[in-house]
Amino acid sequence: MLRKVIGFAVIAVVSVVAVSRLGAQSSWPTTDSYLNADTDTADWILPARSYTGNRYLAHSDITTANVSTLKKAWATNVDARGPLETSPIVWHDTMYVTSSHNDVYALDAKTGAVKWHHAYKPHVIAFSANRGVAIGDGKVYEATLDGNLIALDAATGKTLWSVVAAHDTTNTFYTMQPVPYKDMLLLGASNGDWGGIGYLSAFSAATGKRIWDWETIPGPGQPGHGSWSGDSWKRGGGAIWSGVAIDPATNTLYADAGNPQPDFLGTIRKGTNLYTNSMVALDISGATPKLKWYHQFIPHDTHDWDPAMPPVLFSGTVGGTARKLVAAGDKGGNFWVLDAGTGALVYHLPVSTQKGQNTEPSRTGNIACPNTNGGVEFNGGSYMPETNAFYVPSVDQCGQWTSPGTATYVSGQFYLGGAFPKLVGPSTGYMSAVDIGTGKFLWRKHLAFPQIGGALSLSSGIVFTGGVNGDFTAYDAKTGSVLWHYPTNQTIQAPPGSYSLGGKQYVVVASGPAGINFADPRFAAGAPTLEGTYSHPTKATITAFTLP
């Protein structure tokens, strides 16, 4: 114990020295900055603000009393070749955002003026999307659609280094925002519908050199391997593609592994298919990660219902008892609350219409809900201690699913064993507030459009979210009444953020063209928004709001 304490003391001294020596460059976040990101009211330096994954501000100048006066501070257009899913990173007076095709922008956080723009031309396998950058030590890091991890000079936007990070660039790409943690960048690969095996990697933040990989599908001889029939594990899927949460006190990383493959054909992969559709808790204190526990949400999934929501760690009160919890959400329309220490289920709650979930897709087709784009999507939601409630948007759609009963792997193509479902019936969404104490709804709003915009909770009792119809809305956290809204007239599928500069608090959100999942022509046909009718946007914009 004594030895451990001394160890920490030495590290602390070294870091202080390092900071003072770097002089001007000490203006970059240190390990401590990341560990204490939740108390930094000025900046936003991790994808979901802090390692907990919870988009929550414990201090807010924007209140239920003044939010109605919130005004656009600035709006800056960026590359509009695809949807914006970027979670802005703000450090001091600079904001870093990305476009769908991996262009990186450094913006003046006060005015929105472009300081520099790094253009990128990736080969796109299937979807163009990017969820943002990481910063540190004068560098801006981005993981790209062509499988690279790149480091740019934060002052100029010039490329410092670029490494091929994906193991197979024919079926693997990156959309995830890299997570800086103790000189490492943590990054999951997107390959879960293209015939790969999911993996989470750690790279050296200094050089991009690979430190470790953790594969989500257990190979021969490993525990869990028996949950796959035959050789089906080899293209088993389980991509970690949305985000991770970390408890630095225990060096535990929480991640959700995605759906099994072929997505819609279960007969050739009999078994529960571990660790697909599971939350895994990894001990990342050693040279390679060790699995502490897993919780599988949907065993042997045949509908691509992966737990897209990034995990959110929080301390909530359940049945009058304070507990350390971790939340998850899946495209099957479930919101899950687990014990953060053990992975044991506390409860789960359907947040979208569920139907026909236990029937595998047939040759002739059968209907199940939610649709493949349904349920809780990749921006997840957030928890507010003041209300002990979790705010989570969701998509309400049903689909008709078919599988011909065979699956063929073709390099660079979907490996589905069937067809993506055909949308059946209406396409709507919910904004739900889940009372963590009871596991029941505190309030719910049924909205005319799918909701995938994540949530930002302010301690003052406000929740921000955006819909695919472009409405950016502030809800009263207690009642669900709309306190303020702003029509971006673009699709919102990026999460909101907040920062303070020059004594003013800002809220920021990205909007742009509809992504591939929500490009349904019916959305454009004069459908209603709070301010008029929706039409397909052709621009992509970062918009910041502040009080007058």
Next chain:
Amino acid sequence: MRTIVLWLACVLALASPPWAQAAPDDHAGAIGALADVRAAVAEIVRIEDGYAVGHGAYVRAAHRAMNALVGRRDDGYAASYGDPGDGVGTLGHLDIMLDKVGSSLWTPAIEGAKANVLAAADNLQSALGQKEMEEYEADLTRALANLALVVGRPAQDGVLGGISGALGNTTLGVPWGATSVSGCALPSRAPAYGIVAQRLVYVALPRRSASAAIPDELSISRVVVRADDVVLYTHGAVAATTACGHASRMQRTREVALAAPEPPFTAAQAHAGSAVYRKSCLQCHGADLQGTAGPAVAGTEFLTTAKRNKWSLEDLRVTVFQNMPFSNPGSLTPKQYADVSAFLLASSCYPAGTRPFPQTDSSTLAAVKLGPISGAKPTNAKLGTCAVK
């Protein structure tokens, strides 16, 4: 002396007579190429038929076959494994034959053979990366199928005849320095090669030595035995000699020779597909087809990816018909899917034909491999796309 020089110059300046033979020494090149293919096939067959234990023997076989195919000047050549071929490699021989201005009747067959050698080499390369025996063997089987097409059949001309077909049916079958005569008449003396419009009609051999001198690559349809010689008529002799007396018409006739099966679609389908694309695809794949929220679906970027991933037209069909539009898959009619597929092919500069793109499953599409199109003339050179009218 001066007269002779002038006369030679005149001969050289004149167009080649219709029975002209192949340039030096394409015949020998084709024979060498064939020998190297057979050496590669022998390596593969030996390892597949044998009971070798251990990874090393299989790696060695694949490398040796690869060496025979690509030749020592290629990056894929791994000298340490040895070379059962002549070192030039099938690819080396074929490249020398093709590396010249103009084309011959045999050019399409040799181009087709080269494409199949490259496909075989790709499969061997893939085999070298396999960890599982089953997948290794599957790759080798694919390579063997490619090589069977390289060797081809003497009875068939055009691209399906491969090297054997070219040797057995065209001027390529004439050894350098041998006597070529018009195939419209019997030769005055043997040995002689009868040629009509670059087609090999017969091989005439002296009776005494005929049995030992019959070329391996000849598919003989008829034998005429005369006092001093034996005239061996080729498979295509009858068809070729119908041109005798109609040389001018023959010259006008262009053989439509294809290096590989072409994607079937009509111009009308492509035209109709343009509207389908605008309504249901453009939003994600862009007005220039280079992708916005989705990937590029035509032109250089798409075709390069297709080649890298070995996509067939069937792969394209399945993705389009089953999974598009991504936001509402399966929502178009079979006709709309076929039309928009035709539009995509036309936009990639594939030529329209008379066979329509099928609206239902078709076994023929798997044989059509997608990739950059030689000789394409894109209307947008930067993107490699063609405007569809």
